[in-house]
Amino acid sequence: MNIAIAQSGGPTCAINASLVGVFKQGLLTEEIDAIFGSINGIEGIINDELLNLKSMIKTNEDMELLRQTPSTMLGSCRYKLPDFESDPAVYEKILHTLTVHRIEIFVYIGGNDSMDTVVKLSAYLKNISSDIKVIGVPKTIDNDLPVTDHTPGFGSAAKYVAATVQEIIRDSSVYSIPSVTVIEIMGRHAGWLTASTCVLRANGEEAPHLIYLPEAEFSSEQFLEDVRKEMAKHKAVIVAVSEGISVSDGSSEEFQSGKVDNFGHKYLSGVGKYLERLVADRIGCKVRSIELNVMQRCSSHICSKTDIDEAERIGRHALSAALDGNTGQMMYFRRVSDIPYAVTIEMTEASNTANLEKMFPKEWISPEQNQVTDAAVSYFLPLIQGEVNILMKNGLPVHFQRPLQMR
Numbered sequence: 095m096n097i098a099i100a101q102s103g104g105p106t107c108a109i110n111a112s113l114v115g116v117f118k119q120g121l122l123t124e125e126i127d128a129i130f131g132s133i134n135g136i137e138g139i140i141n142d143e144l145l146n147l148k149s150m151i152k153t154n155e156d157m158e159l160l161r162q163t164p165s166t167m168l169g170s171c172r173y174k175l176p177d178f179e180s181d182p183a184v185y186e187k188i189l190h191t192l193t194v195h196r197i198e199i200f201v202y203i204g205g206n207d208s209m210d211t212v213v214k215l216s217a218y219l220k221n222i223s224s225d226i227k228v229i230g231v232p233k234t235i236d237n238d239l240p241v242t243d244h245t246p247g248f249g250s251a252a253k254y255v256a257a258t259v260q261e262i263i264r265d266s267s268v269y270s271i272p273s274v275t276v277i278e279i280m281g282r283h284a285g286w287l288t289a290s291t292c293v294l295r296a297n298g299e300e301a302p303h304l305i306y307l308p309e310a311e312f313s314s315e316q317f318l319e320d321v322r323k324e325m326a327k328h329k330a331v332i333v334a335v336s337e338g339i340s341v342s343d344g345s346s347e348e349f350q351s352g353k354v355d356n357f358g359h360k361y362l363s364g365v366g367k368y369l370e371r372l373v374a375d376r377i378g379c380k381v382r383s384i385e386l387n388v389m390q391r392c393s394s395h396i397c398s399k400t401d402i403d404e405a406e407r408i409g410r411h412a413l414s415a416a417l418d419g420n421t422g423q424m425m426y427f428r429r430v431s432d433i434p435y436a437v438t439i440e441m442t443e444a445s446n447t448a449n450l451e452k453m454f455p456k457e458w459i460s461p462e463q464n465q466v467t468d469a470a471v472s473y474f475l476p477l478i479q480g481e482v483n484i485l486m487k488n489g490l491p492v493h494f495q496r497p498l499q500m501r
């Protein structure tokens with residue numbers, strides 16, 4: 095039999111490690127012949143654009159390099175499969191590609207939107223009595239997938255964000271004049287990544303002095319009051335803010351483009367700038383905003399070894415689960431303990447996660463709605479542990495890339 099792998103959604107440092115996990119398990123499985131990579135997620139299956147991965151990933155060194163290369167080696171998509179009833183033609187194209195290439199297992203690495211594809215495609219295949227199996231492998235820097243303790247890609251993003259915030263703390267505290275620095279962090283509707291900056295506490299940092307999450311209440315007036323209070327205590331105030339907070343007076347239209355992706359999600363960006371202007375106008379001190387933007391998704395030079403190792407492991411388990419006859423499932427992590435840190439890998443119906451979001455727990459948010467508790471520190475810390483020995487060339491990290499003729 096042959097199998098196919100695809101990657102979908104926003105990039106992370108760990109999606110290629112999951113691909114390597116599936117690939118390695120495929121190499122170990124005698125009955126598997128070709129291992130195909132689908133270009134740009136499910137779009138590659140629809141359009142019959144497949145790569146023979148064995149002819150591209152040839153050596154152990156290739157696998158090691160790909161494992162530590164960020165983003166999606168196969169490209170990605172934000173494609174929403176239509177309902178079968180409204181557009182059967184798309185499903186027929188998918189079936190055609192899978193049948194022509196004798197693909198019996200399709201592994202989809204992605205977030206909550208991508209699990210929608212796992213649900214719809216596996217249901218369609220069951221419905222037509224096909225034996226083709228579809229399995230989901232979670233990933234997202236947002237950490238917002240239900241059921242799983244955390245998502246591959248999150249730990250590396252959290253490690254980069256915390257390390258960067260620490261550097262910003264050093265930078266912003268050199269002058270004698272008071273200042274405010276607002277750092278805007280990704281995460282869409284869930285504040286996990288912004289909240290994870292609290293890990294700096296474990297190393298004795300007091301900042302970020304204020305942390306604002308979409309799950310907490312926010313008002314611009316309260317924000318200004320919080321900043322004033324912190325300015326009375328600290329010369330350089332550091333604020334971590336999630337891109338997804340809703341500013342109570344509805345002014346998000348002023349700083350957002352209003353554009354949405356195929357799943358109807360708004361492109362979020364600009365709340366840091368908005369808060370910067372607010373501080374400048376109403377407090378009048380030195381103020382700067384920094385949007386970490388896409389840097390936090392692919393910063394493999396400071397990725398978490400725990401994250402990369404787990405991403406590979408969950409990829410291996412996904413293929414085994416499909417070989418055992420499972421379909422329509424998503425693999426997930428169940429945390430067994432914080433110290434020593436241990437997880438098991440299990441599976442759940444992909445419908446338990448598709449299009450759903452797991453929010454940062456309200457009980458980990460301070461009563462003032464502007465900080466997180468130490469319980470969050472214990473949750474986050476294990477996920478950022480360990481360093482990957484990144485291969486360097488000319489002083490820069492080396493990345494695995496598809497040969498030019500295959501891009």
Ligand code: F6P
Pocket residue numbers: 103104105205234235236280281282355362391
């Ligand atoms: O994949 C999740 C995410 O990185 C969110 O944190 C962010 O809001 C969104 O994707 C950005 O979307 P795009 O990949 O289209 O820039």
